Amino acid sequence: MPFVTVKDGTRLYYEDWGQGRPVVLLGSATMNSRMWEFQAPYLAARGLRCVLPDRRGFGRSERPWDGYDYDTLADDLAALLDHLDLREATLVGYALGGGEAVRYLARHGADRVARLALVCTTTPFLLRAPDNPGGFDAALLEEIVTAMAADRPGYVEQIVTGFFGGPGARAADLPLSTPLMTWLTQQCLDGSPRAGVEVTRTLFTHDLRADTAGVEVPTLIVHGDTDASAPLELCAHASAALIPHSRVLVYEGAAHGLFATHAGRLNSDLLHFAGAGR
Numbered sequence: 001m002p003f004v005t006v007k008d009g010t011r012l013y014y015e016d017w018g019q020g021r022p023v024v025l026l027g028s029a030t031m032n033s034r035m036w037e038f039q040a041p042y043l044a045a046r047g048l049r050c051v052l053p054d055r056r057g058f059g060r061s062e063r064p065w066d067g068y069d070y071d072t073l074a075d076d077l078a079a080l081l082d083h084l085d086l087r088e089a090t091l092v093g094y095a096l097g098g099g100e101a102v103r104y105l106a107r108h109g110a111d112r113v114a115r116l117a118l119v120c121t122t123t124p125f126l127l128r129a130p131d132n133p134g135g136f137d138a139a140l141l142e143e144i145v146t147a148m149a150a151d152r153p154g155y156v157e158q159i160v161t162g163f164f165g166g167p168g169a170r171a172a173d174l175p176l177s178t179p180l181m182t183w184l185t186q187q188c189l190d191g192s193p194r195a196g197v198e199v200t201r202t203l204f205t206h207d208l209r210a211d212t213a214g215v216e217v218p219t220l221i222v223h224g225d226t227d228a229s230a231p232l233e234l235c236a237h238a239s240a241a242l243i244p245h246s247r248v249l250v251y252e253g254a255a256h257g258l259f260a261t262h263a264g265r266l267n268s269d270l271l272h273f274a275g276a277g278r
Helices: 039-044 068-086 094-109 137-148 152-165 178-189 193-205 209-213 233-242 262-273
Strands: 003-005 011-017 021-025 048-053 088-094 113-119 221-224 246-251
Touching: 003 137, 003 233, 011 068, 011 246, 021 039, 021 094, 021 233, 021 262, 039 246, 039 262, 048 068, 068 152, 088 094, 088 262, 094 193, 113 262, 137 152, 137 193, 137 246, 152 178, 178 262, 209 233, 221 262, 233 246
Parallel strands: 021 048, 021 088, 088 113, 113 221, 221 246
Antiparallel strands: 003 011, 011 048
16 A cells, blocks of 8 residues: 655555546545545546545544644645655645645645645635634634534534535435445544544634735636535635636535535546646
8 A cells, every 4th residue: 555654754645546647636624535536537537647645644544643734734745745756736625625735835835736726625714803704703613623522423414414515405405325425424534533623623723815825826716606614705715816826616506515416517627627738
């Protein structure tokens, strides 16, 4: 099994599929590389090299006690790109993965990166502040981490319908089978409880506005207009306003789990973006 050892000694698992221009797929906060079930095979079969890391604490990577802040996660990503000597890569960051990507660019530059795709991004800043009045109240974060600490499986079951269907959605109305939803959401539990809580704190509390404004590579932002976890205006449009070479694709009726509910459209958009100029 392929692993890279990062500077604190943690061994991180990754998969490396296909040949061609590299695409690095960074998953959402508590999921792992298996979430790219629909995207990675599609892209690899069409001439792109897909690199799929498991974030520290999740999936098949080791589970250290610390290191779930954006600086460490970005350095982990840098170690992987250096290990594989990737060039002209497209970084695809999903939710928290978008924060990893913009922090990587801020800390390590764009020498290895040609393009950035932010999907359901949580950049630039989720918490409410005097200069970010549309953000979430800090009390919500404490409610979430308390629920996760008390009953992770119960918390995941509680949020799954909204994750894939948006506010007010019913499980019977979702375009996914029950076994598929069960398998995808089980990935949220395939990590250490410490990692789950700490990446959630990172997701909410880190202000990435300066990092996001510093992105200079062409950027595609894909977002659903019923995403309650990362509201469209707070996240996608705010990120686009900061990134000079960016454009936003809004998926009508899509919530936070559009990698599954709108897989075909996302596959096509990522292929067009990442494969441009081949």
